[in-house]
Amino acid sequence: MSLDFLVLGAAEAGHTGINTGDIVFQLLMFIILLALLRKFAFGPLMGIMKQREEHIANEIEAAERSRKEAEKFAAEQAESLKAARQEAQELIENAKKLGEQQQKEIIDAAKAEAARIKDAAVKEIQQEKEQAIAALREQVASLSVLIASKVIEKELTEQDQQKLINEYIKEVGEER
Numbered sequence: 489m490s491l492d493f494l495v496l497g498a499a500e501a502g503h504t505g506i507n508t509g510d511i512v513f514q515l516l517m518f519i520i521l522l523a524l525l526r527k528f529a530f531g532p533l534m535g536i537m538k539q540r541e542e543h544i545a546n547e548i549e550a551a552e553r554s555r556k557e558a559e560k561f562a563a564e565q566a567e568s569l570k571a572a573r574q575e576a577q578e579l580i581e582n583a584k585k586l587g588e589q590q591q592k593e594i595i596d597a598a599k600a601e602a603a604r605i606k607d608a609a610v611k612e613i614q615q616e617k618e619q620a621i622a623a624l625r626e627q628v629a630s631l632s633v634l635i636a637s638k639v640i641e642k643e644l645t646e647q648d649q650q651k652l653i654n655e656y657i658k659e660v661g662e663e664r
Contacts, residue, residue, distance in 0.1 A: 631656050 635656065 627660055631660065 635652065
């Protein structure tokens with residue numbers, strides 16, 4: 489048995505050396521594996537990675553453009569708002585001026601109308617006064633004629649004359 493052990497040990501000792509055929513075979517298989525991985529795995533994987541990289545770069549670029557456009561739009565809106573506020577202020581000022589002008593025109597028109605009405609009233613009063621004076625003159629004239637005719641009919645004493653005047657005044661007052 490010990491001989492078998494020695495034979496086995498010697499056979500195993502001969503196999504412990506470097507086997508270059510196996511190394512070359514394994515190296516060749518590794519290179520083939522790398523070529524296959526490069527063609528079927530790394531190529532598509534790198535293509536996908538490249539596409540993903542380009543997509544992300546495009547997204548970043550689009551986001552930057554959007555940000556710049558948003559800033560530009562915000563600036564335009566701020567400018568528009570400022571212009572609108574200024575225009576509103578101008579409209580308010582114009583409305584105030586127009587209101588003051590219309591107020592002055594209305595007051596002037598009212599004063600002119602009041603003066604016209606006053607002048608018309610004064611003229612009407614003057615006409616009525618003249619008519620009243622004319623009517624009074626006619627009445628006085630008719631009374632004078634009446635008194636004269638009565639005086640002629642009878643001679644009056646001073647008391648009779650006073651009584652007659654009072655009666656005529658009373659009659660004139662009743663006629664009115």
